[in-house]
Amino acid sequence: MWVHIPLGCTSMVHFSNLRTAISILAAAGTMIGTTAVVAVVSAVPASAQTMYPISLCDKFCDGRNPSLAAGDRIGATDVFDGRHVALHFDDADNMAWASISAGKPGDRVWLDRSFDGGYEWSPYGSKLGATSIPAGRAGWRTLMYNLDQWSSSRPLEGVVQACGQTGSNISCTPWARTTWNASNSQRAAATALMEFYDIGNAGGVTSSGGTQLFTHYTVGQPSYSW
Numbered sequence: 001m002w003v004h005i006p007l008g009c010t011s012m013v014h015f016s017n018l019r020t021a022i023s024i025l026a027a028a029g030t031m032i033g034t035t036a037v038v039a040v041v042s043a044v045p046a047s048a049q050t051m052y053p054i055s056l057c058d059k060f061c062d063g064r065n066p067s068l069a070a071g072d073r074i075g076a077t078d079v080f081d082g083r084h085v086a087l088h089f090d091d092a093d094n095m096a097w098a099s100i101s102a103g104k105p106g107d108r109v110w111l112d113r114s115f116d117g118g119y120e121w122s123p124y125g126s127k128l129g130a131t132s133i134p135a136g137r138a139g140w141r142t143l144m145y146n147l148d149q150w151s152s153s154r155p156l157e158g159v160v161q162a163c164g165q166t167g168s169n170i171s172c173t174p175w176a177r178t179t180w181n182a183s184n185s186q187r188a189a190a191t192a193l194m195e196f197y198d199i200g201n202a203g204g205v206t207s208s209g210g211t212q213l214f215t216h217y218t219v220g221q222p223s224y225s226w
Helices: 018-027 185-194
Strands: 002-004 029-032 035-037 040-043 073-080 083-090 095-101 108-114 128-132 159-166 169-172 204-206 211-214
Touching: 073 159, 073 169, 083 159, 095 108, 095 159
Parallel strands: 002 029
Antiparallel strands: 029 035, 040 211, 073 083, 083 095, 108 128, 108 159, 159 169, 204 211
8 A cells, every 4th residue: 555645744853752653654655755665564573682782983982072062952851750851962963962950969860772763772772871960969961972873884773862860760751863864854754764773673664563664765865775
């Protein structure tokens, strides 16, 4: 079945629910502009677990100081126990960091990074830059971490969430990503799909329902030509 989805529906880089967005695309083939996206859904074997790299280097390597960021866009927020957790994006450098404010010394903050749209992130992307509010302060932040890895023959596109912890209580922002590789509607739509690309599942895209989405498409982007 072929369905034409207006480009305006896929022009947003950050969907309120990334898994819902991909479920819509997985339910039917999509025509993006004049380019076909063919979708076939099948079960993912339980053994198809992929170990992704823990540390990434792109334009810069993981662990960069946020004071060097080219910009600071708040991509998502969360409030719990009176604390404010924020997910920060340096869109120009395709990096992110997490912060916590209105807190107390000892409160923790970190980033989680996933390469399949937030379906899995442990252990390779769990608690990146985990740190605590130091004595005498009410807030703190992590270092910056990359969203993607473009240095290999099969690039990885990620999403991140910022998390905070007070005692045994943990709360996180929604998953989101930078505006990298989303300069127009076609690129944004392709990037939204690639957030779910799983290199361990025979070229499939894994959704939260445990299904595998096989895609074949070109959008005039060399980055996705492989």
